[in-house]
Amino acid sequence: MIQTHAVRLFSERGYDATTVSDVAEAAGVSPMTVYRHFPTKEDLVLLDHYGGLIAGRIAATPAERPLVRRIGGALVDSAALLTGDGGGEGSSADRRFLLDRLRLMISTPALRARHLDNQYALQRAIVGALVDGAADPDTAFRAEAAAGACLAALHTALVRWAEDGGRADLPELVAKALAAAFGDPDPRA
Structure with a gap:
């Protein structure tokens, strides 16, 4: 679910313009939860x-x-x-x-x-x-x-x-x- 929101936001707003906090907010989780599953911003797309x-x-x-x-x-x-x-x-x-x-x-x-x-x-x-x-x-x-x-x-x-x-x-x-x-x-x- 987190990755789906990340890819959607990166596609809509641009990769560089979207923060991990933006992804966490869209997914309804904390930024720490995002980093627990995806250690880097790149992993949100590549994993x-x-x-x-x-x-x-x-x-x-x-x-x-x-x-x-x-x-x-x-x-x-x-x-x-x-x-x-x-x-x-x-x-x-x-x-x-x-x-x-x-x-x-x-x-x-x-x-x-x-x-x-x-x-x-x-x-x-x-x-x-x-x-x-x-x-x-x-x-x-x-x-x-x-x-x-x-x-x-x-x-x-x-x-x-x-x-x-x-x-x-x-x-x-x-x-x-x-x-x-x-x-x-x-x-x-």
């Missing part, structure tokens, strides 16, 4: 739990499938789940929230810089779903490279989707970005 969702989907795929297909399929499926595109469960409110968050990340320099931390955390979650801690260094390296490349394709699709006002089918954009990056007509297959 999410998508890493666990994506890692879970990857872990559920057969280990013999190529890394890029395991990761790509999980990214496309997760996009569908979050937005409701392609038969996913996401609501129009979820879709709007994701779109507003992306627009803020794209347009706010402080958020763009911190977004890299989130990308790194997501990459770590993906690698953790692909290899265990006892994996040899070469296996871990391949997983890190595949995850990084897939996340770059995802980022490209997310930026395009946000610039398009969320009109496009996000899972399809993610699939197209993966196909463009890997020269595969359907990297999910």
Whole structure:
């Protein structure tokens, strides 16, 4: 609830023009409560739990499938789940929230810089779903490279989707970005 109010206020008033106290007031909580859940102002936009969702989907795929297909399929499926595109469960409110968050990340320099931390955390979650801690260094390296490349394709699709006002089918954009990056007509297959 706090994050929803924060993203709404940041979108309406601007990120820099909105204080944590403004967010607390809109959410009906104290500023201390906001900071308890979101240690920094940037976290009000960037904090999410998508890493666990994506890692879970990857872990559920057969280990013999190529890394890029395991990761790509999980990214496309997760996009569908979050937005409701392609038969996913996401609501129009979820879709709007994701779109507003992306627009803020794209347009706010402080958020763009911190977004890299989130990308790194997501990459770590993906690698953790692909290899265990006892994996040899070469296996871990391949997983890190595949995850990084897939996340770059995802980022490209997310930026395009946000610039398009969320009109496009996000899972399809993610699939197209993966196909463009890997020269595969359907990297999910």
